Amino acid sequence: MQEVKNLIEGYQRVHKKYFQEQPEIYNSLFEQGQSPKFLVISCCDSRVHPAQVMDTVPGDIFVIRNVANLVPVNEVDGKSHGTSAAMEFAIKHLEVKHIIVFGHSQCGGIKSLMEGDHFDHDYGFIDPWMNIARSAREHVIHDYPEEDFASQCARCEKASIQISLNNLMTFPWIKERVLAGKLFIHGWYFDIDSGRLFGKQGDQFLPVHELVIDN
Numbered sequence: 001m002q003e004v005k006n007l008i009e010g011y012q013r014v015h016k017k018y019f020q021e022q023p024e025i026y027n028s029l030f031e032q033g034q035s036p037k038f039l040v041i042s043c044c045d046s047r048v049h050p051a052q053v054m055d056t057v058p059g060d061i062f063v064i065r066n067v068a069n070l071v072p073v074n075e076v077d078g079k080s081h082g083t084s085a086a087m088e089f090a091i092k093h094l095e096v097k098h099i100i101v102f103g104h105s106q107c108g109g110i111k112s113l114m115e116g117d118h119f120d121h122d123y124g125f126i127d128p129w130m131n132i133a134r135s136a137r138e139h140v141i142h143d144y145p146e147e148d149f150a151s152q153c154a155r156c157e158k159a160s161i162q163i164s165l166n167n168l169m170t171f172p173w174i175k176e177r178v179l180a181g182k183l184f185i186h187g188w189y190f191d192i193d194s195g196r197l198f199g200k201q202g203d204q205f206l207p208v209h210e211l212v213i214d215n
């Protein structure tokens with residue numbers, strides 16, 4: 001199976017690079033532990049690997065990936081909340097300085113959300129999960145009813161980033177750090193078609209090189 005061999009060969013290239021040619025990176029990460037500055041919340045989409053898109057090295061970014069890069073609201077109910085648990089570790093223990101909600105174009109999760117409820121198949125998890133961004137769908141359908149479906153999806157991808165940014169602030173240990181100026185939250189959007197990366201500034205998404213970065 002060539003596809004499996006490709007993965008093994010990739011691993012061997014990485015091993016050569018990081019464990020033979022530049023061993024100091026992992027030596028340091030092993031001895032001192034990880035201390036990433038960034039928590040990146042990204043989609044599971046195979047075209048959107050934050051470490052590749054931003055060319056980071058091991059130890060740079062702590063990444064949570066879920067369908068459509070969503071942040072749920074704070075719910076302390078004793079149930080299993082994978083995204084919230086990873087956020088808790090990144091913020092309370094690792095004390096990351098930045099959180100980036102990392103959206104992207106052609107998101108399958110957002111497309112599913114825009115289609116509406118699916119009663120005709122047996123997927124049991126996607127609709128309830130995408131419900132987190134339901135108000136983004138409602139906003140797009142209400143404000144842009146005449147646009148074609150692809151354009152509506154693109155709008156919803158961006159609007160859902162704002163929902164996640166809002167939801168981050170429902171966690172008191174995030175809100176207090178943001179208000180104290182110790183933690184900074186960002187909404188970014190990767191356009192797969194053009195390869196361009198945008199950052200949210202106010203109500204707009206600007207090319208990242210145009211963002212005002214003062215911290």
Ligand SMILES: [Zn+2]
Pocket residue numbers: 043044045067068069104106107108109110
């Ligand atoms: Zn996606």
